Amino acid sequence: MNETAQMHTLEGFVAAGVILMMVMLISENTMIITPQCELGMDVQLQQTAIDVLNVLDIAPDCALQFNLNLTEHVAGYNLSEPIPQNNSLKPLDTEISNLLGDILYNVDFVYVGNGTITNDTIANGTITNDHVIMHGAPIENSMSASRFITLYNETGGTWNISSNNVQVVEVRLIIWQI
């Protein structure tokens, strides 16, 4: 057996170890700023938005601070008042703020017509987008989630819905992190 150059062999292993550590250090550092990790954060942010809307819509009233679910919050929105309103939007703002913590958000209500739903407004397909809760301008990596709720004549509020019509409202939550 050739026993020469043993020290060189050991040097080789040490060098391999040093190179390995350097490669790991560089790869781990670059991972933080690579676009795919940014996408991963976007996925988490969007899932958070979806979860907030789900909780507000599905959770029993008693589980929420103001005993109102998402449909009741939307029904209480006054279409004729300017924003910000001191009605059901204020509890909605507080509920979302409690659930999101430091994350910033805006809320839009999107619906067909102008609050008075008739066969004509449905046929015309005109869309109204009300920015009902504003906490600033969304930044580049903002994410959004939506939930469709249905208002009937019985749900009340200032929506003008006849007994044989319904109003579909998309609640759009836009969130971003600084």
Added chain:
Amino acid sequence: MANITGNTHGQWIILSGMTISLTLVLLAVLANQASITGFNSSHSALEFPKEQIRDLTLGVRDYSISAAKLAYELNNTNNTNNETVRNIFTRLLNDYTSQVSTIHSIYGNNVNVTISKIVFNSTNNSIDTIWLNIYYDDGITYFACEPEIIEVI
């Protein structure tokens, strides 16, 4: 040249060199794969409209049950028959579908809901079961539920 080819010393150095280079190649491949996997999984999660489809299906189910009951109540008021209940229900569902479809069109999605079958209660004019076809298409993902069977309780 003869000296170099005849020199058999330093075999371990050559072997360790090969081991190091192979390890580096392996690590580079693994690091690359990890990055691509992260990108693909995140991109797929953002692209696939799981929540939109779930929200649409749940919304249609909930609304259909309410609309079936409302159609029955309106029918009782007018004292008419199964066909009237069917017509009222169809109109209510069309109103709902039209609004949902219009709002989805903002995002470039095509949404449609059609009635496949309505099963009436044999003793009165109420609706027992509704068979609906639900379609969702965002240009990349196409979803069709044919039929979505809804039991009106």
